Amino acid sequence: MKKIIAAGIFGLSLAASGLAYAEPVKIGVITTLSGGGAGLGVDMRDAFALAMKQSGNKDVELVVEDDAQKPEIAVQLAEKMIQSDKVDLLTGIIWSNLAMAVVPNAVAQDVIYLSPNAGPSALAGAKCNKNYFNVAYQNDNFHEAMGQYANKDYKKTFILAPNYPAGKDSLTGFKRYYKGELAGEVYTQVGQTDYAAEIAQIRDSGADSVFFFLPGGMGISFMKQYAQSGVNIPVMGPGFSFDQDILPAVGDAALGVKNSASWSKDLDNEANKQFVEAFQAEYKRLPSVYAAQSWDTANLILSALGKASVKDKDAFRAALKAADFKSVRGGFTFNTNNHPVQNIYVREVIKEGDVLTNKIVATAFEHHKDAYADQCKM
Amino acid sequence: MSIALLLEQLLNGLQLGVMLFLMAAGLTLIFGVMGLINLAHGSLYMIGAFACAAVAAATGSFWIGLAASLVAAAAAGAIIEVTVIRRLYDRDHLDQVLATFALILIFSEGTRWLFGSFPLYLDIPPLLQGAVPLPGGGQYQLYRLAIIGVGVVVALGLYVLISRTRLGMRIRAGESDREMIAALGVDIRTLYTVVFALGAALAGLAGALVGALQSVQVGMGEPALILAFVVIVIGGIGSIKGALLGAILVGVVDTMGRFLLPKALALMIPAAQAGPIGAALASMLIYIVMALILAFRPSGLFATQS
Numbered sequence: 016m017k018k019i020i021a022a023g024i025f026g027l028s029l030a031a032s033g034l035a036y037a038e039p040v041k042i043g044v045i046t047t048l049s050g051g052g053a054g055l056g057v058d059m060r061d062a063f064a065l066a067m068k069q070s071g072n073k074d075v076e077l078v079v080e081d082d083a084q085k086p087e088i089a090v091q092l093a094e095k096m097i098q099s100d101k102v103d104l105l106t107g108i109i110w111s112n113l114a115m116a117v118v119p120n121a122v123a124q125d126v127i128y129l130s131p132n133a134g135p136s137a138l139a140g141a142k143c144n145k146n147y148f149n150v151a152y153q154n155d156n157f158h159e160a161m162g163q164y165a166n167k168d169y170k171k172t173f174i175l176a177p178n179y180p181a182g183k184d185s186l187t188g189f190k191r192y193y194k195g196e197l198a199g200e201v202y203t204q205v206g207q208t209d210y211a212a213e214i215a216q217i218r219d220s221g222a223d224s225v226f227f228f229l230p231g232g233m234g235i236s237f238m239k240q241y242a243q244s245g246v247n248i249p250v251m252g253p254g255f256s257f258d259q260d261i262l263p264a265v266g267d268a269a270l271g272v273k274n275s276a277s278w279s280k281d282l283d284n285e286a287n288k289q290f291v292e293a294f295q296a297e298y299k300r301l302p303s304v305y306a307a308q309s310w311d312t313a314n315l316i317l318s319a320l321g322k323a324s325v326k327d328k329d330a331f332r333a334a335l336k337a338a339d340f341k342s343v344r345g346g347f348t349f350n351t352n353n354h355p356v357q358n359i360y361v362r363e364v365i366k367e368g369d370v371l372t373n374k375i376v377a378t379a380f381e382h383h384k385d386a387y388a389d390q391c392k393m
Numbered sequence: 394m395s396i397a398l399l400l401e402q403l404l405n406g407l408q409l410g411v412m413l414f415l416m417a418a419g420l421t422l423i424f425g426v427m428g429l430i431n432l433a434h435g436s437l438y439m440i441g442a443f444a445c446a447a448v449a450a451a452t453g454s455f456w457i458g459l460a461a462s463l464v465a466a467a468a469a470g471a472i473i474e475v476t477v478i479r480r481l482y483d484r485d486h487l488d489q490v491l492a493t494f495a496l497i498l499i500f501s502e503g504t505r506w507l508f509g510s511f512p513l514y515l516d517i518p519p520l521l522q523g524a525v526p527l528p529g530g531g532q533y534q535l536y537r538l539a540i541i542g543v544g545v546v547v548a549l550g551l552y553v554l555i556s557r558t559r560l561g562m563r564i565r566a567g568e569s570d571r572e573m574i575a576a577l578g579v580d581i582r583t584l585y586t587v588v589f590a591l592g593a594a595l596a597g598l599a600g601a602l603v604g605a606l607q608s609v610q611v612g613m614g615e616p617a618l619i620l621a622f623v624v625i626v627i628g629g630i631g632s633i634k635g636a637l638l639g640a641i642l643v644g645v646v647d648t649m650g651r652f653l654l655p656k657a658l659a660l661m662i663p664a665a666q667a668g669p670i671g672a673a674l675a676s677m678l679i680y681i682v683m684a685l686i687l688a689f690r691p692s693g694l695f696a697t698q699s
Binding site: 048049050053054057178183200201202203204206208209211212213215216218219231232233235236239240243244245246260261263264265266 | 397502505516605606607612668673675676
């Protein structure tokens with residue numbers, strides 16, 4: 016009962032502020048709902064839809080389509096949504112390579128795109144755009160936080176990432192703040208499932224720690240194989256490989272691992288409590304960082320809709336930029352390049368009863384800005 | 394670089410090869426006997442992994458899960474053979490590729506419908522947990538050694554089955570002249586179903602064994618399928634012996650390439666560039682090997698007459 020009342024009050028407060036401009040708004044959501052990466056897109060879509068539902072705003076219509084994690088499909092969907100569905104806003108893309116394929120083209124047609132995940136460095140720097148708002152992070156951020164945190168305990172780290180743009184952003188981010196020596200730097204194949212050859216090199220390297228960025232199923236494979244290999248060097252990584260969608264499949268091998276993220280379910284603020292409770296009640300599972308970012312994206316849109324008409328682009332962009340919403344991450348503002356200024360935390364994987372989850376153990380950065388904002392001429 | 398590291402990498406290559414052999418053996422058998430290109434072989438691998446994970450989670454025993462994976466994959470193989478594949482033997486390869494590609498989509502979305510979009514958990518059984526010491530001071534994961542053992546047993550078993558039993562005789566006869574063996578009164582339809590189910594069971598076994606090492610998720614079969622095709626093309630389509638040697642060649646070349654190429658490049662160019670370039674070259678290496686072998690032996694190492 017308490018839950019329902021809380022949700023009701025939450026919804027009413029948003030609805031009250033949303034009454035100013037009662038006009039139909041169409042939001043296109045392109046995300047990954049099939050294939051190996053579907054877990055991430057499903058969390059994104061579910062959180063977004065729930066936030067819209069709870070707001071009680073009847074004027075918002077969602078057009079949700081599956082990109083199957085393929086850039087060419089995402090491009091077609093974006094064209095269809097802009098040309099024939101005539102959406103007012105676009106959002107939803109999980110992967111950086113898809114974002115790079117869709118975003119520059121969409122924003123050039125004066126469509127506003129809000130990123131609930133993916134933050135490739137190019138779009139934060141030279142190719143930034145007034146129509147592109149990143150509500151998640153710039154790709155380097157989580158890795159920078161881990162590099163900063165590693166300085167405390169480690170002197171010789173072995174680093175590992177897939178050989179694609181986000182993988183290179185990752186290791187670049189880590190090295191930007193890490194002061195120790197590197198025991199090795201290895202790029203793996205995207206989609207690789209067996210890490211025996213890399214683990215053998217880690218064993219031989221004399222490293223005192225391992226940093227890896229392997230999103231999705233790659234991270235599950237790596238952690239399971241690492242746990243059984245007899246190598247006992249501590250591992251760490253960005254939160255993607257230790258998030259709620261991944262942990263059940265990794266199992267106890269993940270216990271105690273330090274990882275970095277802008278959000279955790281135990282983050283102590285009112286908006287976050289409501290979010291975690293509402294998400295669990297609706298979907299019977301714990302939300303991931305993708306769900307949290309997507310929830311924030313939805314609420315950012317709702318806050319702007321309360322202030323300006325979506326048809327008045329200049330006023331609407333200004334309303335978005337004000338970021339006048341209750342973020343589940345606590346403090347949230349936009350930098351000059353429309354990317355977040357936010358805290359990045361270090362979390363540790365723990366067990367609550369039978370459920371593996373994360374708790375915050377340190378704050379790596381406060382009000383962290385990305386390294387590319389200076390290159391953005393907006 | 395120590396001897397222990399080199400030995401460990403060789404074992405890694407062998408283990409990858411053995412896993413590929415389990416996939417490739419079924420694929421090459423089905424192609425050799427029935428002339429069918431089965432893209433859905435990767436789906437059978439996925440079915441094996443999901444059956445093992447689901448049953449192991451329900452019963453708490455990896456071994457019951459492993460048995461279930463064999464049964465589930467063989468059953469799925471037999472069912473699609475009877476309902477779909479049987480209609481494709483007389484069609485050309487393009488129709489077969491289209492129909493079995495459709496099966497991939499059906500199995501992938503069906504599995505998602507049953508198990509959801511999130512990866513399943515499957516762990517190594519307690520008996521095979523941990524690592525064992527290697528000569529030279531290294532260590533090696535026990536479970537990977539066990540996979541190598543399973544591969545050797547399966548290879549021997551297939552050898553005996555094909556060269557020493559009546560079923561094997563029929564399989565060989567079906568490979569060389571299917572009209573004649575049908576004319577001699579052998580029930581060719583049942584033989585095809587049995588061979589298909591056998592190949593499916595081997596794929597399911599590979600899926601279950603590998604599922605404990607990596608992520609059990611929708612779409613896990615397709616990367617393995619691509620490598621298995623490389624293996625049978627190198628080994629000679631239809632040849633079990635070729636599949637075994639091709640698989641081990643691909644496994645060792647891929648592992649050693651990933652390990653040695655970035656190191657070799659680092660001697661010539663700055664280390665910061667050697668990493669990504671070496672990794673990119675290593676991912677091409679098995680295809681380069683395949684191209685070289687096909688240049689000199691266009692029908693593979695152990696081509697069967699066709």
